[in-house]
Structures are given as structure tokens and as C-alpha cells.
Amino acid sequence: MAVKKTKNINNPLILFLSKNSEPLFSKKNKALLSDPMDDNNPITVQVLGVCSALAITVQLKAAIVMTLSVIAVMSASNVIISLLRDLIPNRIRIIVQLVVVASMVILVDQVLRAYAYDVSKELSIFIGLIITNCIVMGRLEAFALGNGVWRSFLDGFGNAAAYGFILILVAFVRELFGSGNLLGIPVIPEFIYEMGYENNGFMLLSPMALIIVGVIIWIQRSRNRTLIEKG
Amino acid sequence: MNIRNTIDNLKKPFNRGEKWEKFAPAFNALDTFLFVPNHTTKHGAHIRDAVDLKRTMITVILALLPALFYGIYNTGYQYFSQLNVDYTFVDVMLHGSTKIVPMIAVSYIVGLAIEFAFAVFRGHEVNEGYLVTGLLIPMIMPVDIPLWMVGLSVAFAVFIGKEAFGGTGMNILNPALTARAFAFFAYPTYMSGNQVWVSEASNVDGVSGETILGMLASGDNSLPYQPMDMFMGSIPGSIAETSTLMVLIGALVLIYTGVGSWRIMLGSVIGAAITGMLFNLWGVNELMSFSWTNHLMVGGFAFGVVFMATDPVSAAQTVKGKWIYGLLVGLFCILIRVFNPAYPEGVMLAILLMNVFAPTIDHYVIESNVKRRLNRSNKPIVNIA
Secondary structure: OOOOOOHHHHOHHHHOOOOOOOOOOOHHHHHHHHHHHOOOOOOOOOOOOHHHHHHOOOOHHHHHHHHHHHHHHHHHHHHHHHHHOOOOOHHHHHHHHHHHHHHHHHHHHHHHHHHOHHHHHHHOHHHHHHHHOHHHHHHHHHOHHHOOHHHHHHHHHHHHHHHHHHHHHHHHHHHHHHHOEEOOEEOOOHHHHHOOOOOOHHHHOHHHHHHHHHHHHHHHHHHOHHHOOOO | OHHHHHHHHHHHHHOOOOOOHHHHHHHHHHHHHHOOOOOOOOOOOOOOOOOOHHHHHHHHHHHHHHHHHHHHHHHHHHHHHHHOOOOOHHHHHHHHHHHHHHHHHHHHHHHHHHHHHHHHHHOOOOOOOHHHHHHHHHHOOOOOOOHHHHHHHHHHHHHHHHHHHOOOOOOOOOHHHHHHHHHHHHOHHHHOOOOOOOOOOOOOOOOOOOOHHHHHHOOOOOOOOOHHHHHHOOOOOOOOOOOHHHHHHHHHHHHHHOOOOHHHHHHHHHHHHHHHHHHHHHOOOHHHHOOHHHHHHOOOHHHHHHHHOOOOOOOOOOHHHHHHHHHHHHHHHHHHHHHOOOOOOOHHHHHHHHHHHHHHHHHHHHHHHHHHHHHHHHOOOOOOO
């Protein structure tokens, strides 16, 4: 879907709207935000980005920072690729996408190091590994290369937010039952420990994250039966 | 047939169209404990054996009883003998029972509640598989584990190990071992170390409750036990795993009735024996130089191989596959014991690992059979005359 060449070509808004007449949050555009949350969730339906969902969900704080970073990277790179989509030769599009994503990731990494050094150290390599997150490249290939800037932004934001939603959900369960904390603050009252309660060490191991993701998928599919593959 | 009539009367409100129709699976489950269901096949010529799943499960439970009773005895025996007080056989059994009966009760109540809930919710009959699992789970736990941990492990095993895959017969992992693995990784301080194997060891000074494998893993070879103790089972360990003799009696029951696969059992023993012998020759750490015959008798090897590796759902199904599966269970068991000091007992992880690979083994056994027969049929027939 190339930008429609209308007589309003001088209008700067043309960059951000595929059709002049369409409102910013039309029904179609809203679906870009809401679809990834349920029917088309990147983790639970497309099963992408599972690696990071296992690796950085021990603590809620890390998961939240990761979510924000991925939202920044995906929105920005979707917008940039969408802007460049008519200029990128088809045969080298992957490498162009890679360069764009890598630059965004480096930017995010530097910002984190400057303003949130502790978290950045905690997340260590995983911020850099956003480059390899299949969701990022997947949305660039599947959406940004063929859609307008505003829609691409919404798509990137929506998918990253939906990814982050699952990440935060898993991290919430793991931190609560694994170490009895939320955001590093003890939340399970002392008297429960005195009654014999123990933190669940299994929650701190990554297999448990996989099981939690599996349980989320189980719940989602028994709620929304259209997602179940026939076979 | 008076009992039959009474049950039929009680059953009325559960029949189709009546008010408690939804809870029929729960009632039928209780009914079929007493009577073989009177289903008949409607198509084709099938013979229904009176030995249905429930009767099979009861056979396994009978085979488990010697080990269970010895486990109760050993729990009390370990406790009193290390305290240096006078005790009688009744004291020993009483102490063991007060520890173990609540665990079995918790396991059955939690597990069956979840099974019944799923049966009612999904509208199918209650599966019998939990009868054995529910008894196995307490038998492979350390005696002092808090009851709520038993309950949680059971819930995890039934939810994630079984129902998530579709219920009895669909699970890829042995549910009892899933429960134990969950407890092992979730609450390691209650599942390993030297304080958990003898009841109340952590409250009483002077009780040393380290298992043999645990002592060896920490490099201590001054074992206070003779091979005869290991065979009879008067050693610390999980509740019912210690006595090789009682497990062997159970194995005989399983093999005689055809419920357990002797190929898997024998395969595992051969696999473990060969691996143990090779390590005996190498012998650079305590576990390697621990005699291979002792390796077969300590820890949960015998119990796991007889009662859990032979689980007909999660084990290999083909004849050749059973041999391969068994041999590898034995091999990995000794391998994990010897090379990973964090897991002095390897049989749980070995069986779970091979559960995962069982379908792959079966696949290649069947493929090779197909290939062999194709080759044979494609050969030109020379001396037809």
C-alpha cells in the first residue's frame, strides 16, 4: 500500500496518514492496538520472543524496563522502516531492517546506562538481544514494509505492549511466589512465613516461566476457542 | 445383587435428564470401584476383558503395599533407633503411621478433587490413573516434608503433568515423578540434605540422617551400613524407596500379572549394572568406586525402575523400544549420580528424561521395522521353483 498521491502532497500530515480522510484512531487502527493483546498475541499465539520471556521475568522491575525498551525500539523502528519502505531495495531489506533495529537498540541501551545504570546492569546482555527478538523483525517484515507510518507506529506499539503484558504477567507470578516480593518490596506478610510458608525456588528457574506461559496459553485458548488449531 | 440394586437406586438422580446429571462422572467413578462397568461395544467384534483400568491400577497398588508397609516401619525404626531409647514394634509402626497416613490422605484428597472437578467440567468419566499416582507421591517424598507442600506438588502434577496434556493416558511425564521433581526444585531444603530423611531429625540433636548417596557425594565413604542393610532397607531415604527386597516382591507381582514390563525393569538393571561396572574400573570419586551391586540397591533406583519407569503411558511401547528405554534409564541414573554432586540421586531425573524421549525411541523402532520389511518384500525372489 503505497502513499496515495493526492493533490495534498504538500501537507506534512501525509507522512503519517495513509488516507487523509481516516481519523487517527479509526476502528481499523484501534484493532492494531487491541488485536495483539488477545487474538494475535506475539507470545501466546505466534509464540515469538519466548526466549526473553523466560530469561528476564524473575523480577518485575526487569520485565517492566524490558517492556518499555521493546516498546521504544519497536515503535521507532517500525516508523523508520515505514518511512523508508519505498526506498529499500527488496533484496537487501533484511540488512536494512537489522541496521535500523540495531541503532534503536543501541540508543535504548545508552539511555538506560545513563539514567538507570543498575537496571541496565541487571538486564546486561538482554537489552542488546532485543535485536534478535523475532517479534521486532517479524513486525517490520509483516507490517511496516507495507503500511503507512501512523499505522506502523500503532502496530509496533501494540505488539510490543502485548509482548510486555505477558512479560509483566509472568514476572508478577514469578517474583511474587519465587521471592515473596513485588518490585523488590516484600509483600507476603511475616506471619504467613511463620505458619510454615516457603518461597517456591522453582519459580526462579526458567522452566517455570515456560510453564507459566503455557498456562496462560491454556487459559486463553479455553476462553477463545477459535485459537485452537484443527488437527 | 443387593448392593447393585442399592447403587442403582442411589444413581437415579444422576441419570440423563435428572437434576444431578452434571455430577454423573463423580458418581460413576465411585460405582465402578465396586462393579465392572457394564458397557458393551456396539460395532465390530471386540472382546471386553473384565480386567479394566481400575483392576489394573488396584494390582499396582497391591504390589506397592509391601514397600509401603516397610516404609512405615522404617520411618519409625530410623527415628527410634537413632534416639537411643527403648521401643517396641508397635511404637515404630505408630510413629510411622502418624507421619505417613496424613501424607497419603492429603495426596488423595487434593488429587482426586482436581480429577473429579476436571471430569465434571469436561464432562468425561473420572480417570482411574490417579489411584496409583496418589499413593506413589507420598511414597517417594522425604518423611518430614510439610503437608501443604505435598498438596501443592500433587496439584502441580495433576494440573500441569496430566490435565494440561488431556488427562489420563495423554501425559508425557510420569505424574508421580513430576510431583517429586516439582517439590525437589521448588523446596530443595525440604527435599535434600542430611536433615530430611529421618523424621524430626532437624529437631533432635545427634541424629544423622544422611542418605548413603548423599554421604558419598560429599566425599565421605565411612558408611555405617552393610550391603545387607541396603538390601533390606534399614537405611535413611525417601519413605518407601529404601527396601530393595520389598520392591522386588512388588516387581514379582507386576511381572506375574503382566501389568509391569519386565523388559524395562531388566533393561534398566542391566544398563545401570554395566555403567556401574565401568565406573568401578575408573573410580576417581567416591560414587564411582561405590560397588555397582550397591548402586543397584541404594537410593530410589529399584523403586523408580519397578514402579515408575514401567508406567505404561509414559514409557516406550514397542518391544525393542522398551529395552532401549530401560537400558538408557539405568545408564543415565548412574551417570547423573556419579557426575553431578548436586543431584546425588539420579533415578528421578533419568526416568523423566527418558519419558520425554520414549516417543522418539518408539518412532525409530517402528521406522526400522517398516524399512526391514520393505527391504524383504522388495527382494527379487530367486528360487521360486
